[in-house]
Amino acid sequence: MAERSFAKEVEKLRLGAGDEYAGEGILAITKALLQCGVGYVGGYQGAPISHLMDVLADAQDILGELGVHFEASASEATATAMLAASVHYPIRGAATFKSTVGTNVASDALANLASGGVTGGALIIVGEDYGEGSSIMQERSHAFAMKSQVWLLDPRPNLPSIVKAVEDGFELSEASNTPVMLQVRIRCCHVHGHFIAKDNKRPTMTVAEALDSPRRDTGRIVLPPASFLHEKEKVEKRWPAAVDFIRSNRINEFFGREDGEVGIVCQGGMYNSVIRALQRMGLADTYGETDVPLYVLNAVYPLIDAEFLEFCEGKQSVLVVEEGQPNYIEQAFAAMLHKADRGTRLVGKEYLPVAGEYTGQVMLDGIGGFLRACAPQLLSSEVRAPNKTGQGDTIPDLSRVVPGRPPGFCTGCPERPIFAATKLVEQELGKHHIASDIGCHLFSIMPPFELGATTMGYGLGPASASAFNSPDATRRSISFVGDGGFWHNGLTSSIGNAVFNKNDGVIVIVDNFYSAATGGQDILSSRASNKTKSTKHPITEAVKGMGVGWVRHIDRTYDVPKMQATLREALTTEEKGPKVIIASSECMLNKQRRERPLVDKAIKGGERIVKPKFGVDEDICTGDHACMRLSGCPSLSVKSLDDPLRDDPVAHIDQSCVGCGNCGEVADAAVLCPSFYRADVVHNPGRWDRFLESARRAVIGFLQRRRETRRLSFADA
């Protein structure tokens, strides 16, 4: 189960024609798929498209009624390969994943899919996670569209536009026999808005009907000579068909005056930011009415030469607003102008940054710079030559005061003790080369653990340590991979590779029962029962099946001394070949969401429940914070004492503590200090509990009184 329940959202999928949908962008896309009569949907979870997957996973009833097949694919390559169902059959299919990381994985299937082309509409919805707050590198999906010759839609970021883009995408795909990529940026996926719904449509052909009447066409299979013909077909048939569809259906939009001397061309996704910059310069109103001619590319690939050249007619200069680099669109437009021998001056990255996110300030500076240089008459005198230089000179710089706050492990995270143990083992045996992977466990690279040297891709942690396999070395490499990455790609690329090449390194598989970083989706080794998926396949069995001889399973990661001992053994054993440690404990975020309501109910219902919480004796804590250097838990923090005798703040555990045990285990394993205690509250104690309690309290009370009446006691001590 995903960490969020989407029961409410699922109901929105049932809205009919004329109803108003209100909600998140990515869920609007989900609804649009059903309105388009999609026959099957697959994908791999990841921000910002996880919710699309999660909602469909919770919407099995609706999908069943419509005859739509939904799959949580094993990887983005699987999801894209799934679109093969649209090659011979007139079934609309959709695949979705995070881009560009997912698109990289999907590339092989994408190339083959694009080569043969499709009969039914094939839509690839890529959640573009670019810029601030992103966990991935800033590459462009655009490049994938170009190299595979698939079309790329980049709609304006509002719900009606992205819903329309889904409809356009399927039609464009069918009109040009080409898969279409629909790119939605992360903020657009999470935007809250409205659109008027349509009725859901049953697919014209379901996968069941296709299975019962199989078809094949050798001409669509990627093998010579057909594959050579595909290359010709792409440029001679499919491209012109796409250009024709985009132009005749007015996929791209024009705003503002027609006769201006200057104009702006932007990707659809950049439209709101462009308008905001114009609004701030007094050149557009709240609703986007503007004096500046705008050409908005809701389809960024292919580009429509005639449309663009018409836009440039009579304009002295045109600014291209294209986020990301290389600037493919700008280059293509420049070539068009050059070949058409036009005098219009084309600018883009001269005024806007070559790389990085186009934020509000960047847009204001860039478009402002362009207009000041090329059309100053449009601007008021304040904008043309501002007197003010900004407020920055009077307000003190806080960059040396405000601490950074990167994401880290949650309160009670079961991965924390794994890295605490690793840090302790390194203190004992020295530094090691550590290869990290993608997933929550990558937070190990941050303070306080600062473990891990590289991250090469999902499931590729151990693979990225494969060079470090030398009989001359005295130390072994350590590599991490999560359960998500393990099933995505790691089993073969990392474990299989290590077995085959007799890698002598240590591999730690961090098993938290979910694909946790993407929102807690179930995977093969999840422990929960799932109605529609087959779970509970142990990683240990898979690893052994792969041929690993040295396998250790730790089924409670919070046991730091055991984790430490197992790592030590793995690093020092005489045994050859990969040493695989599977460290399993449930993701605390998911566990709490699942268990907390149950526990509260049980306590209310009178059941005997023991609830743990940790605490610190502040008069025993010396304020060295060694515990925090092995934790970083949000619930373990520093607190000032109201005591002039003490200079440094002491450790303190707040109410958010879930009693995971890491503090006590680490204090023990690292021989830290005795200031931690675990307080177990026994709710609804039984009769025996009460009897024992009263007997103990009587004796303990007696001993305490005996001592305390014979010494001086200070009120505040």
Place this chain on the structure above:
Amino acid sequence: MLDAVSPLRPDGDPLAGERVIKLAVLAVGGQGGGVLADWITAVAERNGFVAQSTSVAGVAQRTGATIYYVEMARDTGRLPVFALSPSQGDVDILIAAELMEAGRAIMRGFVTPERTALIASSHRIAAVSEKIEPGDGRASSDKVRATAEMASRRFIAFDMEKIAVDNGSMISASLLGALAGSGELPFPRESYERTIAASGRGVKASLAAFAGAYDRARGGSAPIRNPVEPGGPNDQAAPHSPVSSAEAAYPEKGDPESGGPVRGPDRLLKEWQALAARVAALPEPVRDMAGRGLRKVVDYQDVPYGREYLDRLERAVAVDDAERAFALSVAAAKHLANAMCYDDMIRVADLKTRSTRDARVRREVALGVDAILQVTEYFHPRIEEFCGTMPARLGRYIEERPKLSAFLDRRINRGRRIRTDSLAGFAALWVIGGMRRWRRGLLRHSVETAHLEKWYALALDHVPTDYALAVEILNCRRLIKGYSDTHVRAHSKFDRVLSALDLLKGRDDAAEWLRRLREAALKDEKGDMLDGALKTVATL
């Protein structure tokens, strides 16, 4: 950088249309920033506005800094073009769910003096980088507050986390209350409350937290009617001194010189009075610290130990100087007490078996009437601790024999979890705590006393030549803390810092350098910064 030009976007401008209100929320993941943004959007829609909210979820749950962004405008039937992220200098209301996040908002340019109302919870959530320093690595809240005053049109700050916790709710509810109370949005209070009620979960607690913060924000903003500097740039700013001073003030303690209420047998109380009289006879600036130190050492050991403490302290007072406000004696009063109350097994066992401690734990877990408390303590004794608790000669005998030490260590050195709510566990610690009476004869005591005397003498020896340096030598005691390895490392830092003394002696700025070395030593675990600083000292 180009500034947005405000004269072009007043309400009356024909091009501006309906004014767009721009509101950003900066929060730490897990604080419920998403819930808040949803609430604000719903409130706006409830009041006939079109609203749009965006966020970058995902990592938000994982404790990092996150931004939620809402834009809204009166609904005219046409859809406004809203931006998807906040722009520098273009935010009307900035809500920060934690004080440093307010600082981050200012740093990123989302708060501007002519434009932005900054509503911030004044509580702190320390970032990992602040927590892991061996000293006090926390960022300066005062600097952020002072900057926030200057940077914002209006700054409303109080502890909204506390209001939320006190009402059994989340900070999202009290943040919404503060927003409503600020009156920055043109929406009535009821519409906020109805929105909370409609959300369906924990409604009662949320409404209570909302109301608490609402009243506080109104109260805090009351002085608007009495601008401090009429016509000045801050004439709209709400001086929040009533709020900040209330936060800053520490509750007054009882009279520290006499020690406040002391309980015990008459005989001991009489002896205590004599000691208290000695404290009262000390120069005024020393009394407070000496009183606290005395209480600490007597609580740690016994009344004669308090006498020892005062004997030592009076050596510093004798050579001290009223001109210098008795800085030497104050430092001595503080650090002598800490040095004399070294952390040994006896002290830990004593503290863990007191009735006051039991009461504190019960308070902390808010133990219900029907519930039972079980407390597990985590100990990991080693041979060093074992020998420390032996009579000095026996302890030394063992320590001097590595084989014997190792043999014993194998039997002692492991984690022990002791249940202090059980009879056996409590009794074991109670007995160890009772060894207090023999403490003076134990190995650890002789080691600690020797170390103390050496350090104290070193400091006092420097008084005639360099008073300030002597004070700094005393202050170096701050370095010694922790248990086991941490304690060893602390001693090594202490020794390394004082090793610079020979190089520094005679310099005018010797005290200043020693202070810098000490602060460097508190920056990281191993003392890398200290080593760097020592190298600098060597080149002086």
